[in-house]
Amino acid sequence: MKIGMPIAYEGGFTETAARMADYEQAGLDMVSLSEAYSFDSVSQLGYLAAKTSTLELTSSVLNIYSRTPALLAMTAAGLDYVSGGRFTLGIGSSGPQVIEGFHGVRYDAPVARTREVARICRQVWRRELLLHDGPHYHAPLSPPHGGGGQAKPLKMINRPVRDRIPMTLAALGPRNVALAAELFEGWEPAFYYPERAPAAFGDAIAAGLARRDDSLGPLQINAITNVAITSDLAETAAALEQVRRHLALYVGGMGAKGANYYNTAVRRFGFSGAAEKVQELYLSGQKAAAAAALPEELVRAMSLVGPVGYIKERVAAFAEAGATTLIARPLAPTHERRVADIATLKKLVS
DSSP states (O other): EEEEEOOOOOOOOOHHHHHHHHHHHHHOOEEEOOSSSOOOOHHHHHHHHHHSSSOEESOOOOEESOOOOOHHHHHHHHHHHHHTSSSEEEOOOHHHHHHHTTTTOOOHHHHHHHHHHHHHHHHHTOOOOOEOOOOOOEEEEOOTTTOOOOOOOOOOSOOOOSOOOOEEEOOSHHHHHHHHHHHSSSSOOOOGGGGGHHHHHHHHHHHHTOOGGGGOOOOOEEEEEEEEEOHHHHHHHHHHHHHHHHHHHHHHHHSSSTTTTHHHHHHHHTTHHHHHHHHHHTTTHHHHHHHHSSHHHHHHHHHHOOHHHHHHHHHHHHHHHOOSEEEEEEOOOHHHHHHHHHHHHHHHOO
């Protein structure tokens, strides 16, 4: 099992990169950077590529709407080049609040579009003439689809470091999870309750694996979690409170009622009543009450918070449920403690 770590997208490129040397030395395998509506993640990933030597870099979630499929492929090839073959292209559909609200682009057909994007990216990396005529993307763009009649097939000028850059899909819904298992090297679930993952995602994964090409290799599962290794009860409580606030934001406030993937995932884990209550409280402005309404079982099960013996048991549970990488957000109050927790976690999975 590998150890990854999510990093913030709000800024501070220089400070973040300076700390990465300590994490590299501690055994961190991967850093994961998502993209919302702050600085773009590509700039920071390129900066990190120049400032690190062994860390694998993944975009976690570049949405499939604000960049064309060919541009996603070009971006991935560029990041793979500057990192010396250390990049993984992580994509996802995001949601209508970001796509339509910030980018001003229509949010539609996320599963079908994702399938086409994956195929186009791989075609570009193989330096084939880009010929694609799908339901949502057309290259070259012909007059029947709005083209001006002067388009011609093109292929990438540069030769990529790899003609098959690994791709991961951030997904929680059944159709997207099945697509990840079918068409992607890896799957990134934002929420992962190991003991309940088979019930929540098992059918979708099985359906996708039944259509999977052997050349993709075994499905990699990058499970996002939080880590604080401590025997101190006050520190444990403080770390779990951080987890609560973070989960409440997603379960309660990410997306409108009836269109929140994270809320639906918690329901699939068997906490429908709690999910509904958290959302109602959060959307009515009662954020602290929403966090308090999250079941203790859920908060603890999706995190790695507690003494080292307990953490070892939870790591084993994640591995048993299929996780191949733990993308663990350190919660300790100091940089030195956060680095130490990553080092301990690396020893536990070795």
